[in-house]
Amino acid sequence: xxxxxxxxxxxxxxxxxxxxxxxxxxxxxxxxxxxxxxxxxxxxxxxxxxxxxxxxxxxxxxxxxxxxxxxxxxxxxxxxxxxxxxxxxxxxxxxxxxxxxxxxxxxxxxxxxxxxxxxxxxxxxxxxxxxxxxxxxxxxxxxxxxxxxxxxxxxxxxxxxxxxxxxxxxxxxxxxxxxxxxxxxxxxxxxxxxxxxxxxxxxxxxxxxxxxxxxxxxxxxxxxxxxxxxxxxxxxxxxxxxxx
Numbered sequence: 001x002x003x004x005x006x007x008x009x010x011x012x013x014x015x016x017x018x019x020x021x022x023x024x025x026x027x028x029x030x031x032x033x034x035x036x037x038x039x040x041x042x043x044x045x046x047x048x049x050x051x052x053x054x055x056x057x058x059x060x061x062x063x064x065x066x067x068x069x070x071x072x073x074x075x076x077x078x079x080x081x082x083x084x085x086x087x088x089x090x091x092x093x094x095x096x097x098x099x100x101x102x103x104x105x106x107x108x109x110x111x112x113x114x115x116x117x118x119x120x121x122x123x124x125x126x127x128x129x130x131x132x133x134x135x136x137x138x139x140x141x142x143x144x145x146x147x148x149x150x151x152x153x154x155x156x157x158x159x160x161x162x163x164x165x166x167x168x169x170x171x172x173x174x175x176x177x178x179x180x181x182x183x184x185x186x187x188x189x190x191x192x193x194x195x196x197x198x199x200x201x202x203x204x205x206x207x208x209x210x211x212x213x214x215x216x217x218x219x220x221x222x223x224x225x226x227x228x229x230x231x232x233x234x235x236x237x238x239x240x241x242x243x244x
Contacts, residue, residue: 181205
């Protein structure tokens with residue numbers, strides 16, 4: 001289970017880059033607004049378009065990869081699902097015996113996650129939250145998973161967020177970023193051309209070498225496993241950070 005720390009929301013907000021706070025609020029509004037129905041369908045067995053089907057398949061493959069990087073037996077361990085969405089990864093971690101703290105900025109998605117979660121999870125359990133995954137009041141954890149929850153942040157903010165998660169994690173962090181490919185770079189540029197009111201929060205492509213260089217300086221941590229998933233329009237790269 002998580003070890004809970006005193007809450008210091010004011011100081012936590014003061015320390016956060018303004019860009020991170022602003023982007024987090026945009027994500028909450030987007031996933032609780034126009035994207036809510038589409039995201040619920042995407043993460044279910046409902047019939048979706050061909051493009052969305054490839055995204056669903058890609059997300060399923062990435063979730064399996066990140067889960068494979070966690071121990072098979074998670075009993076007596078705590079896991080933070082940072083950006084839990086509709087809860088699929090949280091449920092699988094709990095089934096392995098973990099005490100999962102699942103949090104997302106979108107209250108509507110967390111509500112769906114609660115409804116979908118089975119009543120019996122064996123030795124595991126899930127504590128659902130709506131809010132900021134970096135909130136120190138959530139406590140400390142053995143493992144942190146951040147699947148596709150950092151892909152809307154630039155390199156500086158991503159590294160800053162990972163350093164905050166690392167301060168509350170004792171064993172490993174597995175996360176994803178959007179790799180800078182020709183396709184994602186073009187989509188990012190084109191996306192900026194649309195009026196702000198008509199577009200979703202942009203996925204920010206990150207150069208892998210630059211990210212590795214920055215994370216290589218994270219005190220007490222080393223880079224571990226790495227793996228990319230490409231499925232139609234879904235392109236995501238998983239990385240593992242391991243406590244030395």
